Amino acid sequence: MKTVFRRTLPFAFLAPFALAASATLAQTAPPTAEITAPGDTSLTALVDQVQIPYERFTLENGLTTLVHTDRKAPIVGVTVYYRVGSRHEPRGRTGFAHLFEHLMFGGSENVENFDIPLEAAGSTSTNGSTWYDRTNYVETVPTGALDLALFMESDRMGYLLGAVSQEKLDNQRMVVQNEKRQGDNQPYGLVDYLMADGMLPVGHPYRHATIGSMADLEAASLTDVQDWFRSNYGPNNVVLVLAGDIDAATARPMVERWFGAIPRGPEVAEAPGGPVTLAAPVRQVVTDQVPATHIYRTWTGPEMTSPDAIPLTVGMYILGGLASSRLDNAMVRGDEIATSASAYSLGFEKMSQLITMVEVKDGVEPEEAEAKLVAETERLVTEGPTADELERAKTTLIASTVGGLERVGGFGGKGMVLAEGELYTGDADHYRKELEAIAALTPAQVQGALERWLSRPAYTLSVVPGQRTLDGATMGGWGDEDLSPPPAPDARAPVEVTRTAPPREAPPVLPVGELTFPAVEHATLSNGIEVVLARREAVPMVSMTLTFAAGSVVDPADAAGRHETMMDLLTEGTTTRSALDIAIAQEELGSSLSAAAGVETSQVTLTTLTSNLAPSVALMADVTLNPAFRAEDVARVKEQRLAEIAQELASPGSLASKAFMPLIYGADHPYAHASSSGDAAVVEALTPAVLKAEHDRWLRPDLAQITVVGDVSMPELVAALEAGFGGWKAPAAPAPTRHIDAPAPAPHAQIVGVNRPNSPSSYLMLGRVTPLVGEPNGIEVIETANEVLGGGFLSRLMGDLRETKGWTYGIGSSIPAATGQRRFTIATQVQADRTGDSIVAIVDQLKAFPATAPVDPVELQRVTDGNVRGLPNRFETNGQVLGALVSNRVLGRDIRYQAQLPDIYRAMDAAIINAAAADYLTPDNLTIVVVGDRETVAPQLEQLGMEVTWLDAEAL
Missing domain, CATH: 3.30.830.10 (Metalloenzyme, LuxS/M16 peptidase-like)
Known part of the structure; x- marks a missing residue:
């Protein structure tokens, strides 16, 4: 539905490591003396900590169910794996498994739309994906909504075909084709096709792409859909995993009630x-x-x-x-x-x-x-x-x-780990x-x-x-289409679509308990740094962030990229350690240490095993306080930063942002260039002395905060932090300040094009600055109105441009959090021949809300009560809680702000949401940036009746 998920390693927990682009060193260096690992951190002990106990039962129709009990939060991850993926597709029908996954979200005989009732009940991670070997569907729901989730999963497993019409097929076909265009439009977007073609012979089931070819997607018929469902989606080809606040004794009668009457299907035809x-x-x-x-x-x-x-x-x-x-x-x-x-x-x-x-x-x-x-x-x-x-x-x-x-459901959660082991x-x-x-x-x-x-x-x-000479639209298929035509598609004659079983009633959703946001403890180090700790004992790990009131906004327009480059260098060598020493120390400790500049903060972040907290903090302190800025390290990191800048100039989304931000904020505003990787000329000219001065100016204890979440007591934490940071003193000079209160120019309507030849899609970015600054009272109502408009999968913009028109794979709007002046932004990638039409459709949606289309009761329930129900899912992991606490501190909120959200949402009604939309989500004075093929796009933009200015991508 929303992604083609890639399982990158033989076990799902490790997926993030496979995608790391940086790789690595052959020679070794002895670890620094203080990096020793106290306690039992042997590999055997670590393996022993990874346990996912479960119970199993199998229904008479062959459905296998695994139940893992984890009572840390009142939520249940529902994970459904079907034993069918793209390698099971026949010639001429590539991309069909993924197309069918999209159709599975479009409603069944007893459910009009799967996302609406699930999100209304508080589900998060409602998603699905397809890969070579399987198709999966996931949602994490409040315990009281588990019965509803099982009803819905069973309904699309057993009672789907009566709801799949030609109109739905045609729409989702267009959505998937735009998903393919969007992927193909990226730099290196054709590499996967080429590698599969180069390594595997025609007819090998792993050769054709999961997304398929345009021709095969176009050929898919309603008869194909019906045959695919009957052949592959029987319960005997399914693994269902329930993980979280549930046990087998409770789960079994629920599973039997909803799935028991679904008959067995054929076994999936194996594709060796x-x-x-x-x-x-x-x-x-x-x-x-x-x-x-x-x-x-x-x-x-x-x-x-x-x-x-x-x-x-x-x-x-x-x-x-x-x-x-x-x-x-x-x-x-x-x-x-x-x-x-x-x-x-x-x-x-x-x-x-x-x-x-x-x-x-x-x-x-x-x-x-x-x-x-x-x-x-x-x-x-x-x-x-x-x-x-x-x-x-x-x-x-x-x-x-x-x-x-930590995570019970969703992609990468414990449910997924169990399901993949069982299925494969x-x-x-x-x-x-x-x-x-x-x-x-x-x-x-x-x-x-x-x-x-x-x-x-x-x-x-x-x-x-060079120039793109290959066409992604012709790639991804079986591979022998040029030798002989693929099987002809079924005739597009009308296909009977009728209900296959009597109606079934959806079960009620039980009440949801109050959000339990963790208690927060406070301490102050001897040098004045304030420490906040949320103790959570679910896993023996600690995550912490050292946050500085700096960020890329501290760079003036003529120095864009300086601060970010400085932060990149912190982990590239200290006065006593080389970059290799730092890398080896992390690996020996089983820790992850990083440093980076965001827009408004600069952060050093550490995640480590609790048993290795003290030496890991010592390493964190060393890279923060003692960076060496050696000439050879500076030269290497500058080259990497220059490569990032070049990548931005090749990426349609980054090009749009680089054009958009100076247009709405003004070229000299701190926010104008803060979201980019910087200016190539600036980075090229940086010297070790300049970078050291940047470090000494902004990384100081009186600009720092430490936020920690994990399995550690405050006395243990303070002891480790005092050992690492306690002797760090602020210089005598006053602390510098950021000037993010600079005024932005008044918004005005304009269209700006950026020519990107041979683009099958156009990237659109529309928006303007708003009068909102920081965290004004009532911001939650404005953000909730935006959620109705474009802030989620069920938003109006998604419903119109994706689900109704099929012109895009995805679209979203936002009013990003900021301590300065906030902006309103809409972004999407649309098929090139619908660029002008898409702009008109977006403007029409803005005009209608709330003038002719005020928030309706279903939308109101979803964005108020539905959000309340979903709050426990949003703070399941240490990382989620850490992110919330850091944001609260940066934005000046109450430290436990999230605990107030249920009352804030419950106080909202349709009138105040409509008023917020009328005030802040209007189509007035929009800046519209279009990145696409000028030859294709320019005639469409001319029809909009506004003057279009074209920018050179190389000058951004």
């Missing part, structure tokens, strides 16, 4: 498709509208249950996933011929993809970078990892799973076997697996800057 060894190396070079050359070197690998799966996962992580990985050390921090490098294993049920990638530094010959990539890969294959590398990789991977225990291997405890295998790995096992799989011929793809 194992790894393929190329007969000889394959090379391909394509030009595209990209900012830098990317080189990909890839192989197919074994299925996820292979004995080699885990050794390969860890080996690829050592090669290009660790912060101290081989590729980063050799190519990014070593020879400095790349701005980023990575390697990972992308695991599927029947095979995997083993992928290495390098982004070539500007001015470096691609042949040199490729040779180094090959050499480092072959060195690891030949020698294997060192014992130290392997232990760090194990610790990092296993420690990361502990945090995954027949063993819901498979994640445990994977973790135990990691803990027991030896260097010889890793080296052996790498040698078996990476010594085979590779497919090498180079994407180089």
